[in-house]
Amino acid sequence: AEAMNMAALWDLPVVFVCENNHYGMGTSEDRSSKSALYYTRGDYVPGMKADGMDALAVKQAVAYAKEHCVSGKGPFVLELDTYRYHGHSMSDPGSTYRTRDEVSGVRQERDPVDRIRKLLLEHDIAKDTELKAWEKDIRKQIDKAVDFAKASALPEAGALYEDVLVDAGDITARTVSNDYTPLR
Template sequence: TGVMPSKKIQLFYHRNYYILKYIKIENFNFELFLFIFWKKCDLHKLEEGPPLQAVLTREEGLQYYRTMQTIRRMELKADQLYKQKIIRGFCHLYDGQEACAVGIETGINLSDHLITAYRAHGYTLTRGGTVREIMAELTGRRGGIAKGKGGSMHMYTKHFYGGNGIVGAQVPLGAGVALACKYLGNNEICVCLYGDGAANQGQIFETYNMASLWKLPCIFICENNKYGMGTSVERAAASTDYYKRGDFIPGLRLDGMDVLCVREATKFAAEHCRSGKGPILMELQTYRYHGHSMSDPGVSYRTREEIQEVRSKSDPISMLKDRMLSNNMASVEELKEIDVEVRKEIEDAAQFATTDPEPPLDDLCNHIFYNDPPMEVRGTNPWTKLKSVS
């Protein structure tokens, strides 16, 4: 809209996207941004879907790149520390799915609420946690985001409710948060995430029913990374159209490897919920590079060639990087500088996570109750003095 002085316009085809580039030049002050077009989302019970184009500014592009690179490098460091037996127990990594976390976060507000399953490190970061706190939690240290007591699956920040280890159980919890939002009338929503492996859980369908009846402001998001543990979606589900699973709840399916596509779809879904229309369901088609967890090598049920093909054609970080470089929104040197800064942040966090003390044994029974325990419960008295017998 309006008049753009001294403008140069280009339209060209690149990696399945139509890109319209504007370069505004005025007194040598460069403002660079892209209009990016993509394939229409698949819709269910919706007359209109999200817009088919979006604006990406240089500042946004650099921020998205930094955040996705931070998640990627953090997960690769966690892989290394796990193999060194510094991280123990369950550990489910998020590399490959970074566009989901960053796209969702940029489509909602920090005052909105989010709950997910155990593949939670990326969301802990986008919800306000630091790399230092996340890494220290993974190693069970006092400086961890849950003070070393939660580990990989149980991390929390303000308006972020984990990190939940029971498959699908976070979905009804998220609906409860959405009910609170509606009750309080604060115009907030809850984003409730689960994987394709959890999509067949009965409690999810019960939650759909309640959320629809009560018109709860809840975005149900299935992160379909193609495999539930070691089982492909085709072998586990009679219908793999997860965005239609809500039946009476409208849904949409989109490319979860494209951060801008996810951002615009999330904005659309958030507006749907805030306008009082009730819940909506999104299916993000994505991919995980690691196995289901660190105990799964991830190559017994899929080939290395399959993983490499996704990396070469659909990697979320590479796609964003290529867009920015091919449109002169950033230089190779600039992005390399971000890479160096991210690596240093990860290394500093790993150093802290391996040197920070473990929580003292006396802390084990703390934070079980909000205040005084209502009754004597064996083994949970916060004044019980424990000692190690190992």
């Protein structure tokens, strides 16, 4: 809330993305929120809700939000209505607060990969054999990356600070101490 307030106060070009998967750990949004219309909460920051399970809708919504920001109109809230198929963490099996039918229903009706696959096939952009070959290749790449990650040593604590800043031009920022001993 504070970041949103400051962004609005200073008309900063910030897109605040709210990923709404309808559950906070094991609590549904209906039980945890007075209003589930998250994109309207910052009444002083405009926003919109988009289907986060539709890659093309997300692309269009992000383009709109970006245009809003870069045209000097200040921050924007983008709520992406999505769903998580699994529990929130290792301690959350995800099966105590929703049914298998709910999960499989969402997967059947709204799965983003299946949606894109169907569009590619319906519009003759790709053939089923091509998509299956891509999926097989992608699975191999993922398996290779997982194997590499599992075989790799843990990074040094200092790596937490690598690649997290962008060149801000003439903006001077306070530097962070390079003393990583408290992290060990």
